[in-house]
Amino acid sequence: MSKCNQNLLSLYVHWPYCESKCPYCDFNSHVNEKVNVNDWIQSYKNQLFAMKEELIKNSINFRQLNTIFFGGGTPSLMPLEIVESIIDLSKEIFGFKKDIEITLEANPSSYESKKFIKFKQMGINRVSIGVQSLNNNYLQFLGRLHNIKDIKFALNDASEIFENISVDLIYAFYGQKIHDWTKELESFLNTYNLQHISLYQLTIEEGTKFFKDHKNGIIKLIDNDKAAEFYDISNKILSDFRFIKYEVSNYAKLGFKCKHNLNYWNSENWIGVGPGAYGRLWSLNKNKDRIEYQNYKNPKTWLSKNLLQTEFEKIIKLNSNVSDIDTLTMGLRLYEGLEISKINNLSIINFKSLKELQKQNILSFKNDILKVNKKHMIKLNSILNYLTSN
Ligand SMILES: C[S@@+](CC[C@H](N)C(=O)[O-])C[C@H]1O[C@@H](n2cnc3c(N)ncnc32)[C@H](O)[C@@H]1O
Ligand code: SF4
Helix, strand or coil, rough: CCCCCCCCCEEEEEEEEEEECCCCCCCCECCCCCCCCHHHHHHHHHHHHHHCCCCCCCCCCCCCCCEEEEEEEEEECHHHHHHHHHHHHHHHHHEHHHHHHEEEEEEECCHHHHHHHHHHHCCCCCEEEECCCCCCCHHHHHCCCHHHHHHHHHHHHHHCCCEEEEEEEEEECCCCCCCHHHHHHHHHHCCCCCCEEEEECHHHHHHHHHHHHCCCCCCCCCHHHHHHHHHHHHHHHHHCCCCEEEEEEEEEEECCCCHHHHHHHHCCCEECCCCCCCCEEECCCCCCEEEEECCCHHHHHHHHHHHCCCCCCCCEEEHHHHHHHHHHHHHCCCCCCCCCCCCHHHHHHHHHHHHHHHHHCCEEEEECCEEECCCHHHHHHHHHHHCCCC
């Protein structure tokens, strides 16, 4: 049985459309189409009610939501009526905790001041802005439609409206000079008052344009040593600017950790609505299973399957091995580490490997908390493979 905190319930809302498709992106995002607002509202509505039924079926008492996350795609392109309906309806169905966090992802290329004031009035209290790069050449390389000027406008304007702003950045490109990157990052942090930063190194994902380009030698990646160098120096700069690193790629000022993502990393309960969104609940029925709800990925299919009543593509009971590995993988991403008692069956861990990792000071295991040493976070995937290998 999981030690899930039954007080926490999150809602993820997926919006699948963007102005254009970025060449590195394998998210469920498609170039914007005209949408029928009423149909979309109806389908989200049906899904929210269907999830209410699932909570009842699994004996999970109605929990007030503690977070909502509008992700994408580019949810700032969502018609206002859809956002408003989802927020109002989810409040009606589940209730909101007093300090609910409601995040919306936005792109600088389509930032509109008036629309963001309305988002705030509807209850959005955190925006995550896809800045992606601090340099026009790399913005172009990433296929982004915005430039540094657009970033300046979006961030200055958003900080007049919101008290909790996060930005996403991608860095450590092949050919990028550490000196240039550190100067850009320092100047950026000096200029804007941000509360949260997600900092990613470029990954090449199957099915993307970059995947083909990489295969054909058009795009190269930096080597692991260089990547580690970029990581260490960025950690230092962010710490100098009072950002606390609390996850492999995430940094927050005091009091501004992303509550929504913490629910995922802590393997809590969440509901997912919209194309390709998935949710996970710990059933409180006899077997205490972890149940996953998967939605149809294609927006048109999703719409047609949910317009009259909700049909999930799949509802699966995760077998306890899969769910334990997931709890371990997610939990070790956190700097605070993972409470080992959250794992049902400790046989997924190779204790000989664990001892070796402890000996090398890569992992610590004290007072029931398993934790990766900060310095080694960048190698998390290989650490996990070693820790769970037979
Ligand atoms: C769903 S996307 C963000 C949404 C928003 N439409 C945007 O592009 O700004 C989430 C974040 O993942 C990161 N990301 C996506 N693909 C990536 C890749 N291949 N390598 C590194 N980071 C990636 C980007 O920083 C992006 O902002
Ligand atoms: S705007 Fe964001 S979600 Fe859309 S294609 Fe680009 S990276 Fe992906």
